[in-house]
Amino acid sequence: MQVTETLNSGLKREIKVTVPADDMEAKLMARLSEAKDKVRINGFRPGKVPVQHLRKVYGKSFMAEVVNEILNDSRSIITGRGEKAAMQPEVIMTEDEKEAEKTLAGGADFEFSLNYEVIPAIEIKDFSDVKVTRPVYDVPESEIEEQVKRIAESTRSFEPKDGAAAEGDRVTIDYVGKIDGEAFAGGAGSDQPLVLGSKEFIPGFEDQLVGAKAGEEKTITVTFPEEYQAPHLAGKEATFDVTIKEVAKPGELEINDETAKALGLDSLDKLREIVRGQIESQFGSMTRQKVKRQLLDQLDAAYKFEAPSKLVDAEFNNIWNQVNRDLQAAGRTFADEETTEEEAREEYTRLAERRVRLGLVLAEIGEKAGVTVADEELQRSLFEQVRRFPANQQQEVFEFYRSNPEALNTLRAPLFEEKVIDHLLGQVSVTDNKVSKEELMAEDDEAEGEKKAKPAKKAAAKKAEEKPAEEAADEPKKKAAPKKKAAAKDAE
Structure with missing residues (x-):
């Protein structure tokens, strides 16, 4: 040859x-x-x-x-x-x-x-001068107890009462949501229990039910939030025809071992242990993302080289397609986002170049350090991915990944990246800094050194893992119109 x-x-x-x-x-x-x-x-x-x-x-x-x-x-x-x-x-x-x-x-x-x-030769530099600050939030016992109380609320008993509904009472309602007089998909429900003050429904809905009595019919007017997840409902005024079928007052809330057992746990201590673990995990994820951003920003500053144009083009196309899908779904244009298509293309091209360059640097660091993804780790990731699909589709999804090496690599790549980040954090100088909850949750002006996407604020250029854990945890409560399992579920 x-x-x-x-x-x-x-x-x-x-x-x-x-x-x-x-x-x-x-x-x-x-x-x-x-x-x-x-x-x-x-x-x-x-x-x-x-x-x-x-x-x-x-x-x-x-x-x-x-x-x-x-x-x-x-x-x-x-x-x-x-x-x-x-x-x-x-x-x-x-x-x-x-x-x-x-x-x-x-x-x-x-x-x-x-x-x-060709992939350019990358000479790995010394990491001894790299310094990151790790923001740490110590979760107080009071916050653990507040969450335990919120969870225990699901076991509270209610007794029907005569008279007007007050804050904390539970109303059972039927409702039909309309925009411009027309009912919209997912905006109706029947025999729906709602505790007033729980903030399960969109803002303003529950407030208008205070004072209502069983047997009454009310028309409630609310406006969907501008950032509502169902784009065709975001920012729009809607009316809900509501029938109040029952008003019930809350019984005394008891938080003890019996409460925990009603939730399927052995004891109240076990409930507190699980709650603590969940909260610390959420804030720990937020801490990791902020540390990761600092680390990647410094790597981006330290490694400047030409990135392969085809890799950049592929990454740009992924971002650009998502941006345009988001714009179309929201019924918005680049002008609505105070930019132009040309400016957006330039911004996302820079973003694609950064991601490709950082990906190559992390790959080289991982290869030099002998970082690998074990088969068991990949298998766990595959099972987690499969479980996100309906039961009747899981086998088909499983076979797709098992028979498609490129698809399987999309699961391997983020695992590899996180392991390389772990390796780097063991090499660089990390200083812990105690912060408040508000400081930890405050979004950085730039995510991993990347400008936030103007025309795709939710997803396009911002990785899902960059979303604060608490924001992700709160999302289900904001998805409904009026309730979390109603309008948005069908609209999305």
Whole structure:
């Protein structure tokens, strides 16, 4: 095999590969000899078919297989040059049918070219000068007890009462939501229990039920929040025709072992332990993201090199497609977001370049450090992903990932990245800083050094993992119109 470089410009490469006809012939004869004892041809005993007859029958198809094997192994040709291709190389072959036929017949050298970009050499720098501050929030016992109380509320008993509903009472209602006089999907419910003051419904809904009595019918007017998750409802005024079917007063709330048992736990201490773990995990995730942002910002400042354009293009397309989906779903334009399409493209191109560059740096650091993702870790991630789908789709999703290496790699990549981050945090200087809850929850002006997406504030250029844990925990309470399992569930 002869390899000749025909282009070397920046990260772009093109090489011409020539496999002599004699080598192709040798590969073909080896394949024919291997098939001799396996094929069955009428008129010949097993293993006695002449090679030349086999060649006449299977020569072209076997030679096509040889060609495909060589092409499929093209990355090893690049590796043999001491290079790493950023993406699968583009294969350029003759389009002349006669030349192709001659190659398949074994009468000509097999020639093709590989067009690709290389991953630039990255020299890993010393991390001793890298310093990050880890914001730490010590969760007070009072916050644990408040959450225990909120959870225990689900076990509180209610007794029907006469008279007007007050804050803390439970009303049972039927409702139909309308916009411009027309009922909207997901905006209706029946026999729906609602504790007034629980803030389960959109702002303003519960307040208008204070003073209502069983048997009454009321029309409530509310306005959906501007950032409501169902874009077609966001910011719109809606009316709800509500029938109050029952008003019930709360019984005394008891928080003890029996309460915990009603929740399926052994004891009140166990409930407190679980609550503490959940809260500390939420704030711990927020702490990690802030530390990670600092770390990535410093890596971004330290490593400046040309990123492979095809990787950047692929990353940009992912971001840009999401941006446009979000805009379309929200019924908004770039002008509504105080930008232009051209400015947005420039911003997201910079974002794509940063992500690609940081991805290459983290990959190199991880490789040098021997970071790997164990099969068990990948398996757990796969199961977690599968469980997000309805039960009747889980097997299909599981098989899709198991049979699609590229899809499986989308699960492996974030696991690898987090392990590299763990490795780095063991190498750099980390200083703990006690902060308040408000300080920890305050969003940074930039996420991982990236400007927030103007036309896609929710998701496009901001990774899901960057969302504060408490915000994610509160989301289910904000998804309803009026309740968390009503309008938004169907609208989204």
